Amino acid sequence: MNWQSLVDNRQRFFWLLQIAGWIGYALVNYIGSKVFEMRDIYVFVILLNAYAGCLMTVPLRYIYRKIWNASPWVLMIVVFGASYITGTLWAVVQKFNLWEIYRHGYRPEEWFYYLQQGLDSVYIILCWSGLYFGVKYYQLLQSERQKALKATTMAHEAQLKMLRYQLNPHFLFNTLNAISTLILVKENKDANLMVARLSDFLRYTLNTDPIKKVPLEQELHALMLYLEIERVRFDERLKVNVDISEQAKEALVPSLILQPIIENAIKYAIAHLAQGGVIDIKAQVFANELLLEVGDNGPGTEILDGQLVNAQGVGVANTKDRLKTLYENNYSFVLSHNTPSGLKVNLRVPFEKAVKK
Template sequence: MIKQSGTFVLKWQRLFENNERLFWVLHTAGWAGFAVVYYIGSFLHEVRPIFLFIIILNSYAGWILTIPLRYVYRWARNQGPVKLLLTVLAASYAVALLWAVVKNVNYWEIYKHGFRPDAWYMYFTNTIDSMIMIGCWSGLYFGIKNFEMLQREKQNALKASTMAHQAHLKMLRYQLNPHFLFNTLNAISTLILMKNNDTAEAMVSRLSDFLRYSLDNDPIKKVALGQEIKALRLYLEIEKVRFGERLEVVWNIEEDCENAMVPSMILQPIVENAIKHAISKLEHAGKLTIDARRFGNDLLLDVADNGPGADILDGQLSRTGGVGLPNIKERLHALYNRNFAFTVEHNQPQGVRVSVRIPYDVKDI
């Protein structure tokens, strides 16, 4: 039943997307409706089958005669307002007069068997009715066309807004700190000079895998946290070659968080920021703790270090010049609107803790 309903809705969507088909459906339905309403209104005083035949003839004549108006109006819509108004009045008046003649012939020659009324206003009343009907047809035509134009403009504006939104997300996503790449290449160069080729080769391989992941994943789409953690491990393995025993990483990832959907490369800038401003400043062993847990309908992500700390104001770093953390906050706002939290606080006993709260969402398999 649901499948049939979905098919029905899809067919109606296709109907309204095709202007040519939509015109013929509405045009035919309108004149059929005119015939039904006219017959119901006349049923109380006229029940002979011949009268129904006259109504069908009149409706069919109206259906035929108003078709040219479509093409006349289509041309007129590209003209100036004065020319448009004059064209609509002249064309609708001509069609109304012609339809009135056809209706008079049908009524007096077929229904009345050639009888002619003596009162001239009998013909005039028919003409007024025809002009009202053609005027309604013209009004509906322009009303539907204007509605289509407004919908098209709204769709174009929405499309432009979506494209700008996506471009903004990609810009934020690819504003990565180049220091990581420079430091890694320098470390590889040092390893080669020291003839430590095996370690250099492994480092190049990890760097290649990490860069491939960062470039292949669309910043607009989300990835499973488990996939994000794998990329983060590649990054940290590269950094461990640089820092050696000075870098210790502790992972606390709850099992039910592995399939949670997160923005791609959401943790790497946070970790990179911690290494640059915390671990690199320590002479003794630096420690990074990465947590992921579920709390109700939310996913909580934490990255904490034991560095010298930083100045924090209203839950944000007061440090200027950095783009990593501000970009993360902008990306989260673009993806989740207000349904997220991004805070920076002092870690205990020392260091900085960055916390992210986003909706817990698991991709359907």
């Protein structure tokens, strides 16, 4: 059982502190008895006093819980009043134990001795009350922090789901347009093949949790499903080169993080080349970071301050938003001109190794 779960269990936490606190009180008094060379029977008196204090402070807990939401003045009056009454009663018990067990009926003559012993007990009970309220406020603060963290996490997950699911209609719209075109030109065989591949790809996207990260090897499998759909349209005009290190294949990445980048490369580069084009996909691990690169040999486009000047669609913006949500500032997304032509996208994210099942 960890510390946080113990703090959250208020009943158990109270009894742990209650017993530990009064054991500590007994130890301090025992050490003091050794300093003043008290007889061994005094240890029994100490234990009785600590036991009495432990029992007599328990009702205070229920009193304070009843007035927890009262005004500050009511709280102060009840706390001081209850502490005074409890401390006085505890002082009476302590005197009884001391005089009847340790001193065999002895009574001091000085009146201030009675008053001093009573005030000492009241001070201790006041300290107990202060600690009680301090611990309660700490538990409330932790509870509010957990609620705020849970609310933030839920909002975070909702944003990720929205961004991931935004890709499906976007991609589906483009693919259905392609299927419609194939049907219009009476390429029914290719249209049927594209529908089958589309079904496989959408099944993968629906079975993948948009919140969880997936191994890059699994992500590449989804990319191949998508590229099979595009190959129905482009046939031999679309070529893909994949260069992924073995270590990079085990890295965890957001699901479908590369698909919109590949889709943009096909739409704005390969589709405009009469002889078709090439898409290069590379990944490696360096300095505990995963480096991803997607490049094409298309006509390219104008880039200003790392941004596409004539950016269209949601692919690039969606990818950036997902990376920002998942990694905050611990990532990079760089657009640059490819050599000798085309566009290149470089991603850098922390390397997280997938756990083998």
